[in-house]
Amino acid sequence: MPAYAYIDGVPALTVNDWCESGLTLDMFKNDSKRGYLTILRRGVRGETVIDARSIRRADRLRVIERVMGRVPREEHRALYTVDTDREAEAFFAAYEKADGGRLSEETVRQLTAKASIFNALGDGLRRQTERRAASGSKLRKGAYWQTMLQWHTEECRRSAETYGVAVPEYTNARSLERAFRAYMAEGYASLLPRNMGNDAARKVSRRAENLIVALWRTNDKPFAARVHELYMEFAAGDTELFDRATGEVFRPEDYRYKGRPQEVSCSTIRRYLKNVLNETAVYADRNGQFDYANSQRPKHVRHNGRFALSKISMDDAVLSRKSTRGWVAKYLCVDVVSGYWFRPAYTVGTPTLDTVMEAFRNVFCELTELGLPMPAELEVEHHLMQNIEWLPEAFQFVRFCSSPTEKRAEHNIRSLKWGTSKKQGH
Structure with a gap:
């Protein structure tokens, strides 16, 4: 009498066992086609493996259990299992x-x-x-x-x-x-409790933190030790500080604790200055906008995707040859990981919302024709896409780029223009 085999803990039988039980090969093919059973592994010469628990027709299951015995049922698992995180x-x-x-x-x-x-x-x-x-x-x-x-x-x-x-x-x-x-x-x-880390427990208040950051963002790019020195001189009343924009003079009394300057170490000052939010806020003033845009933008720390259709990017481009009616523009979509270009939408003049809709239609038609799933993330520009309400429903993530340089489609358009297009004489 044949016995059940176990594939990853699942009781299974082959097509040969199916036929030896008294069922026919046509029955197996019909049940498989109609979804009445699940195939674990394909094989030849009757070695295709069937999940015994997935057989849904009771008459088939009775015939098999009469020969091979009762199908072992899945063991009951606890609804919740706690493991220390x-x-x-x-x-x-x-x-x-x-x-x-x-x-x-x-x-x-x-x-x-x-x-x-x-x-x-x-x-x-x-x-x-x-x-x-x-x-x-x-x-x-x-x-x-x-x-x-x-x-x-x-x-x-x-x-x-x-x-x-x-x-x-x-x-x-x-x-x-x-x-x-x-x-x-x-x-x-x-x-974390909502009142944890509020101003009552701060060594440095919000107002003092803003003043420390303001001292740090000057053009001479002072070190943390110099910022600590300037702050302590101001708190003691030896140095006068004022707001350059409004002319307001800061009062040392507002930065004292119980009438005396609060003792703040240089390491505490450095910790507040190296806070991610504070350091990012003053980086452009200390090092210049060019250095900030080319090293601190979020696009410089992101990683490349691993799977195709995990992210698609859309943008417009103008063809290099002018037609008799004017410049011809195209709105196109590219898969970031694989570099696959979907069929673009062409128009004479500046792309409009109708051009964008045609480009989306081309993307959806190609996905359906090729049998591909829906992309997970969509990366688009703001001025043409902001009024399309169904984007969050169609895509899991929608990213409106804050600058053209971070858009992946821009990178692909540039590589296409100076790569394949240039080699072909376009």
Whole structure:
């Protein structure tokens, strides 16, 4: 009697086993064509492997089980499985508050446990959604959030034994849903208390930080030690500072703590100056706009894609030869990774919204004709695309470029113009 083979833990049988059970090859072909079974691996001479659990016709399954025995069912898995999130632990352990302090060990353990529980809830939601979709139904969110709240409450009540720290509970399903969605959207930072790191705990106030950054952005490009020296002289009343634009003279009394200059070390000054937001804000003033545009723009730190159709870019270009009716322009779309050019849309004169729609139509027609999926990200210019409301519905990500130099289509147009087109004499 033939026995089930296991492929990655899934019980399977070959077409030969199917025929030996009393079924015919035509039955297998018809069931496969109509989606009544799933093929795990193609083969020749009857060695095609079938997923035994995927056989949907009861009459076929009875014949097979009469010869090969009952098909082993999938073992029941717990709805939620909690695993300690080491990345969350590293994030909270390295988190630095505005005053330069770190989170306590107990707070790190509590936030790590909270993140691990949310990860388990997210994995359970994903698996349930996939199972419902496979069966042709949808998950009822109202009942689901109540079930999630019950499980979360039980997990929090035994968190002191499991994680060594108590995790706070949520009083209702709506609060849990808001916190869970914020965690899915913002990540670990959403779990930090909202009042953590506010001005009450800052060594340097917002106003003092802005003054320090203003001292640092002068044309002589001072070092952090010089900025610290100037700030302490101003706080002590030995140096007068004023706003160049308005003429306002700054009062040292506004930058003191309880009537005396607040002692700020040079390392604290350097930490505020090297903050990503502050350093980026003053980089152009210290080093020039050219250096900023060619080294600090987001386009200089992005990575190339790995898969075709992960990102497409659209732009217009003017042909090198003028027609009798005027200059001919084309609006085209290119796949960033593969460099594939979709069929462009041509027009005489400046491209309009109708030209853009024709270019989109060409893209969608080619995708359908070639059997390709929808691109994940669309990169476009702002002035022609800003009024197209359906772009966020068609593409997962839509990027409106802030400058022409960061648009990938510009790079491809330049390489096409000075490469293939120039070699062909265009």
